[in-house]
Amino acid sequence: MADSRDSADLPTVSVITVNYRTTEDTVTCLSRLRAELDYPADKLELICVDNASDADSAARLGSLPDVSLVTSAENLGFAGGCNLGARAASGDVLAFLNNDAVAHPQWARSAVRVLRDEPTVAAVAGKVLDRAGDRVDFVDGGLTWFGMGYKRHAGEIDDGSHDAPRDVLFGTGSSLFVRAEPFTRLGGFDERFFMFYEDVDLGWRLNLRGWRVRYVPECLSYHSHHGSMAGVDSxxxxxxxxxxxxxxxxxxxxxxxxxxxxxxxxxxxxxxxxxxxxxxxTQLELDRRPDDPAEDGTTTVSxxxxxxxxxxxxxxxxxxxxxxxxxxxxxxxxxxxxxxxxxxxxxxxxxxxxxxxxxxxxxxxxxxxxxxxxGAPRRIVVITGDAVTERMAGPAIRAWHTAELLAEEHEVRLVSTNERVHTREQRFSVVRADARELAGHVEWADVVVLQGHALEMVPALKRADSDKIVVCDIYDPMHLELLEQGRDTDEQRRHADLRGATEVLNAQLRRGDFFLCASQRQRHFWLGHLAALGRITPRIYDTDPTMRSLISVAPFGLPAAPPRRTAPGIRGEHTGIDAEDRIVLWAGGVYSWFDPLTLLRAVHRLSERRKNLRLFFLGMNHPNPEVPEMGMADRTRELAEELDLVDRHVFFNEGWVPYRHRQNHLLDADCGVTTHFEHVETTFSFRTRMLDYLWAGLPVVTTEGDSFADLVRQEELGVVVPAESPEELAEALDRVLYDEDFAARCRERVAEVRERFTWESVLAPLTEFCRDPRPAPDRLRGSAPLSRTPRESGVAALRKDVALLREYLDRGGPREVARRAAGRIRRVAAQRLRGGGSE
Missing domain, CATH: 1.10.1040 (N-(1-d-carboxylethyl)-l-norvaline Dehydrogenase; domain 2)
Structure with a gap:
């Protein structure tokens, strides 16, 4: 039970439980609420409504300490019983809990936190598991067109995939928090329902009136499903x-x-x-009459x-x-x-x-x-060129979570053009397709979300008359990456690769209806790109001067549920790393734009006085075999050998940790690190695996120069150091690893900031767009500007053309005339392709 000293800032919560002939369950429920709930005693009101039970039950319930008993002479059902309890309640928040349920200690606090922080939320739907805590009872609600609500995912194993908060239509009445005022204003539950769907009806009405119902997974309880219906005819x-x-x-x-x-x-x-x-x-059809003339016109119906x-x-x-x-x-x-x-x-x-x-x-x-x-579910295809397997890199991870989130509301296919595609069963389809097969998936879809080179594999999407809605995920400025990645290749190849990547991105920027990027820095960069290509037009600007409806920030995300250990990680699995060692984790690949060399020199310097220092590289070989190992990986191994650090202070995982098991390594680490050089790729990058550090609550040490470094500095998540400075990097590592107070403060800040980066939060712009997808304003047919002046007569137009001809001849002779004429031809042709020209 919480100390009452913190009660001043909390509202009174009235917990209402209805009893009907299951007194033992009710006693257990109420007793554990009073004993275990982490909520101030002076702000917790327990109300038990006894629905026409026998005298012994009423007496037993009435003897419970600190419980207000409300009795009814008749069985009012669940809806009527709850309303009776609500009328007797004094709290600002009403909490309904089934008598055959047990609440988690944080059940009330987590709900109240959301109600206080989000004034448009009228009700909090709790996460409900079975009494063993293994299987789902309620994590989301659906509603059919014929009015039946249902619990989505009921009976499934609780594997952590339902631990993201979300808006829902309704919450289950077995665990539901509601603001008292709107509950009263709506007349509470509809008592004519007696039981079943009164919670669906309440949530439906709240939503229609503009309120939100929010599913909060931390608001947890354990329920014996249908315990009150035992022995009742189905x-x-x-x-x-x-x-x-x-x-x-x-x-x-x-x-x-x-x-x-x-x-x-x-x-x-x-x-x-x-x-x-x-x-x-068919039994009453005339041709089905029995031969027996003594037919009495009766039949048995169940x-x-x-x-x-x-x-x-x-x-x-x-x-x-x-x-x-x-x-x-x-x-x-x-x-x-x-x-x-x-x-x-x-x-x-x-x-x-x-x-x-x-x-x-x-x-x-x-x-x-x-x-x-x-509306049949909107069909969305998410296309990636990366391997979609147990071992996934950044592009596939992002595509996976994009598909997972969109599948909550739409029919989704995740399509990879990579040879390596095999995953466990999901709520969305995961398929492999070559260029020929990809066209069929695009044709099936209403919305196409793509990344990388996918647009090049479906030429029909580039055509001006294509009516598919295309979302381009340009979170990775790959042409800037190539400036570093290509340093080891010859100059001619380097120029060709850069030109090719730029053309691929330009094609997406010309075609897309909506764009996602990873940071505000990137957004500014891509806006300049779009402007240079002529996409920033008066029509686009007048539709939305902020341009957010054209390009929005959607950084990399992290799971809403905290990491859970499922197997051993670094400690105990690698010889040379013991329980008391301090582990620095490098959580991504070793690529040319990173600077692991300075990190090795810093570790070498620090290891002279910190003998239990360990640096662990999580993955040296990319899971996509089409991505070759870069020269930086070899240089990293060579320097580690030269400094005599390998298997003493530096450890390499030469494979790639499966995505679903990476938390086991993260949970063994004491801090996360990333170091890079100072160049333009750094300026516009977003280090995706840095989000794993936040997920695991790790203090961060990073090189300055990118948007994530700005976040670390501003939010005090760790230490930011200059590029290529082993001395300052060593001191930063020493601070986050061995200054316990500093590390604890960093972890507190990380725990707060990471809530902003759940996949549901970061992909909210895409979720909203897919609910009402539409072509970009400049891609609408007939979108060419309308003439604001009367059309000139033929004579006037001729005179104007003659005057222009003389002007061009004076400026540059025949060459200038030819250049201007070619420009006019291109403009007219483009206008007609957009549907704006006249026949």
Missing amino acids: AREHYLLERNALAALYKNASEDTLARALPAALALTVRRSTARGEVDP TQALAGVLAIDQFVDLLPELRRSREVEQRERVRADVDLRPLMRKALEPAYPLPRYLAAHEVLVEAFGLDRAF
């Missing part, structure tokens, strides 16, 4: 699910949506029940088959009341249905794997045009 559950789904749809959908969806939803309700009850749908029919019957009875509720919701809404489509996740999900039902779902979706009304 047909009764299906009845409530069917009725309440129709009620939620009727109340909350707009006029246009309801007109299209409700008839189909009613038909689907019947089919779902007859399929579940295995009813013969309660499963009756559930849907009775649900519709009761929905009809509720319509007068629901109509009044609908009028309120439609009057108060500030968001359109289309605004909530991303939060529905996959609205066309059939939800039940019953063959007859699936057939009906397909028919109804097509017959009522529901794919148009709810």
